[in-house]
Amino acid sequence: MIQVSGLHKSYNQTPVLQDIQFSVSKGEFFGIIGPNGSGKSTLCKLISGVVGMDQGEIRLDGKLLTRYSRKELARMLAVLEQEALPPVGFLVREVLEMGRFPYQNWLGEEALDPTPLIDEIIHMLNLSELEQRSLDHLSGGEKQRVALGKALVQKPMVLLLDEPTTYLDIGYQIQLMDIVRSWQKTTQVTVVAVLHDLNLASLYCDRILMLHKGRQVSVGSPEEILRSSLIEDVYGTRPIVLEHPVHHLPQIMLQAGG
Numbered sequence: 001m002i003q004v005s006g007l008h009k010s011y012n013q014t015p016v017l018q019d020i021q022f023s024v025s026k027g028e029f030f031g032i033i034g035p036n037g038s039g040k041s042t043l044c045k046l047i048s049g050v051v052g053m054d055q056g057e058i059r060l061d062g063k064l065l066t067r068y069s070r071k072e073l074a075r076m077l078a079v080l081e082q083e084a085l086p087p088v089g090f091l092v093r094e095v096l097e098m099g100r101f102p103y104q105n106w107l108g109e110e111a112l113d114p115t116p117l118i119d120e121i122i123h124m125l126n127l128s129e130l131e132q133r134s135l136d137h138l139s140g141g142e143k144q145r146v147a148l149g150k151a152l153v154q155k156p157m158v159l160l161l162d163e164p165t166t167y168l169d170i171g172y173q174i175q176l177m178d179i180v181r182s183w184q185k186t187t188q189v190t191v192v193a194v195l196h197d198l199n200l201a202s203l204y205c206d207r208i209l210m211l212h213k214g215r216q217v218s219v220g221s222p223e224e225i226l227r228s229s230l231i232e233d234v235y236g237t238r239p240i241v242l243e244h245p246v247h248h249l250p251q252i253m254l255q256a257g258g
């Protein structure tokens with residue numbers, strides 16, 4: 001579904017991403033991890049077409065990203081980022097309705113009534129009590145659920161999540177990741193998620209790409225990537241890696257220094 005090859009990106013002559021090469025299959029849950037400043041968000045912006053690359057190519061469903069029109073790309077790919085929410089004055093339901101713009105004509109109408117889909121997503125994300133509230137008065141976590149709702153109503157083939165669990169407490173972190181995963185199972189959407197929390201990445205991702213200083217360190221299963229020595233090389237701290245007693249996936253425990 002996504003093929004990235006030979007990707008390079010510099011800002012002001014400083015390389016931010018170099019030699020990035022990977023592919024993501026349809027329906028896969030693909031994680032991107034790495035320390036602060038390693039280039040995760042830049043990679044997301046390149047995949048979503050917000051920022052142009054210097055070298056290399058990105059293909060979505062076999063077609064070069066640069067060949068998609070804005071509306072075609074919005075039907076193909078949705079991005080969850082809170083900053084993309086409209087600034088002030090909109091109700092939650094209105095914000096979700098905005099997610100349908102790729103399917104609307106110039107009058108803002110679409111062939112099929114999107115109300116059942118929007119209702120389903122409002123229900124799934126527990127937004128029923130908030131749907132007539134203004135976005136301005138929501139908490140960070142509530143806004144994050146609205147941002148996810150706006151991305152899901154786009155019914156994309158690829159869902160790009162840039163730090164989706166920021167602002168969320170542990171209950172909502174798991175709830176959001178579970179919702180994304182069950183949505184993925186029913187729609188076969190391909191998910192690419194930048195995650196800071198390595199334990200969440202392990203629990204939800206089929207494969208993980210690890211970045212370090214703009215370079216790709218490795219791509220592999222959680223077991224291949226979340227190894228104590230590799231994490232120490234990249235993050236500069238050596239965690240204890242244990243197997244989750246229920247899910248049998250690696251989980252890390254941090255060790256305090258001194």
Ligand SMILES: Nc1ncnc2c1ncn2[C@@H]1O[C@H](COP(=O)(O)OP(=O)(O)OP(=O)(O)O)[C@@H](O)[C@H]1O
Binds near residue numbers: 016034038040041043
């Ligand atoms: N628009 C920009 N102009 C100049 N430099 C930039 C720009 N955007 C990002 N950078 C630089 O590119 C590097 C990678 O940034 P990026 O935001 O992609 O990293 P990240 O891995 O997402 O970091 P974090 O985990 O801290 O969010 C950083 O050194 C950052 O300062």
